[in-house]
Amino acid sequence: GSPRPPLKAGAPAPKAGKKPVKKKGRKIASLAQEAGVPTPNESVAVAAAALEARAATRLQRWWRASQARRAAQADLQLLREWDGLLAQVDAACGVLRAERAAEERHAQATLMVLQRPSCG
Known part of the structure; x- marks a missing residue:
């Protein structure tokens, strides 16, 4: 077989006849967590939250724009x-x-008639 790597200080010695169970997945996840790298589940949650935030922002912009349009239409109607x-x-x-x-024309006409010397 292949030669065994030397044991680290403080690591428990493997029992004779049994191979140590490797927990790579868990170890990688804990290393990633320590390093501040998000796990796939956290990445999905962060991406979903970002999408939700963007959707909320778009909704707010749409609402403000529609309110502004309504106000402009109301102003135009007024x-x-x-x-x-x-x-x-x-x-x-x-x-x-x-x-x-x-x-005024009637009054002027009346005045003209009254100011005319009478016939006769």
């Missing part, structure tokens, strides 16, 4: 209503101006 009201006021003022002009 401006349209305001323009409509101003047009009504302008039309009413136009009618009043026309009535005043007609009254």
